[in-house]
Amino acid sequence: MRIDILTLFPEMFACVLNTAIFKRATERENVRINVHNFREYTHDRHHTVDDYPYGGGAGMVLKPEPLFEAVDAIKTETQGEGVQPVPVILLSPQGRLFSQQVAAELARQSHLILICGHYEGVDERVVEHLATDEISIGDYVLSGGELAAMVVADAVVRLVPGVLGSDVSAIDDSYATGLLEYPQYTRPPEYQGWSVPEVLLSGNHAIIARWRREQALFRTLKRRPDLLDRANLSEQDKRLLSKK
Ligand code: 6GU
Numbered sequence: 001m002r003i004d005i006l007t008l009f010p011e012m013f014a015c016v017l018n019t020a021i022f023k024r025a026t027e028r029e030n031v032r033i034n035v036h037n038f039r040e041y042t043h044d045r046h047h048t049v050d051d052y053p054y055g056g057g058a059g060m061v062l063k064p065e066p067l068f069e070a071v072d073a074i075k076t077e078t079q080g081e082g083v084q085p086v087p088v089i090l091l092s093p094q095g096r097l098f099s100q101q102v103a104a105e106l107a108r109q110s111h112l113i114l115i116c117g118h119y120e121g122v123d124e125r126v127v128e129h130l131a132t133d134e135i136s137i138g139d140y141v142l143s144g145g146e147l148a149a150m151v152v153a154d155a156v157v158r159l160v161p162g163v164l165g166s167d168v169s170a171i172d173d174s175y176a177t178g179l180l181e182y183p184q185y186t187r188p189p190e191y192q193g194w195s196v197p198e199v200l201l202s203g204n205h206a207i208i209a210r211w212r213r214e215q216a217l218f219r220t221l222k223r224r225p226d227l228l229d230r231a232n233l234s235e236q237d238k239r240l241l242s243k244k
Contacts, residue, residue, distance in 0.1 A: 001109070001160050002032045004069065004074045005118040005149050008049060010035045015213055020155065025163045030204045033153065034074075041069040050118075059120025067126050080221030082110050088132050092117045092150070095134035098152060102135065106152070107159035114152065116145030178231030179220045182212040217241055 005013065015033045016022060025031035039047050042065075050060035078086070087109055096102070106112060111131065115122075125132060132220055136147045158164055185196040199211045217237055220227050221244060228241070 001030065001107070002034070002078070002111045003153055003156075003159070004034045004036060004112070005040055005114045005116065005153070006036050006038045006039060006070050007144075007146055007149070008039055009116075009117055009144065009146055009228075010037045013150065016150050023162065025157050025160065028164065030162050033157075033159055033170075036070055036074070038066045039075070040069040041066040046230040053120065057120075061120060062122045062126070064123040064125045064130070065196060067115060067122075068130055071130055074113060084109070085132070086113055088113045088115065088130055089152070090115045090117060090122065090127060090131035091136075091148040092122065092127075092134055092219065093136050093141055094127075095136040095230055097139075098135050098137045098148075098155070098156070103152070103155035104159055106156045112156070114145075116149050147196045154201045155244045165185060177216070177218040178227060180224060180227070182215040182219070213237070214240055218244060 007013070016034070017026070017033055022031075022033065026033060036189050039049050042048055048063065049066055053059070053061045077081070077088060087106070089106075089112060091114060135148070135152060137151050141161070142148060185200060189196050189201065197211070199207055202208065217228075217233075217240055221241060233241075
């Protein structure tokens with residue numbers, strides 16, 4: 001998978017991309033992430049990327065030309081590599097809400113272009129005629145799309161086959177199963193008087209699996225009951241929940 005990120009603040013990505021999962025993903029070469037400063041696609045002396053909004057109002061708006069030209073350059077460079085059209089995703093608070101399901105959908109692509117919006121907004125012609133998708137990571141306002149692009153890239157890259165140590169680790173995740181995860185413990189068996197639940201020390205895998213499912217269900221019921229409506233529940237799950 002290849003991900004191209006267009007931003008005015010490329011330096012924000014260096015640390016994240018050189019750490020842990022991204023580092024491993026890119027070292028193994030099944031993932032390539034390129035960060036571009038779209039200011040380089042301006043032609044005036046001041047490298048202008050933004051301008052005053054037509055109709056007045058506070059703040060500045062990102063101009064369309066540098067973004068169109070940057071996307072064009074990337075598409076030209078990668079021409080012939082894929083058959084599908086490349087998704088061009090604008091990160092903005094106006095986008096559709098990001099979720100594990102959207103991450104899985106994006107992980108099936110071989111190439112993604114992410115555009116980080118900034119200032120008060122982006123010229124609507126970018127939204128209408130350049131971006132093929134618009135994504136928000138939640139109902140709050142960030143000062144730019146950079147952190148959102150990192151969130152999206154992280155969630156997507158860890159779903160690319162071969163990136164995680166073992167492919168099972170992504171399948172068991174919260175949200176992949178539709179439930180929150182069960183509590184985890186490691187050694188020591190007792191810490192400051194707090195013990196690890198007896199069942200986990202039993203060595204009985206069937207009982208442990210049942211306990212974990214129960215914990216995941218109860219925790220989801222308590223914290224995120226909205227997730228239960230969409231979760232894949234067995235008859236036994238439903239019976240357990242009805243007793244609560
Ligand atoms: Cl993608 N961008 C900005 N600026 N704010 C956000 C967001 C994105 N998602 C949630 N808030």
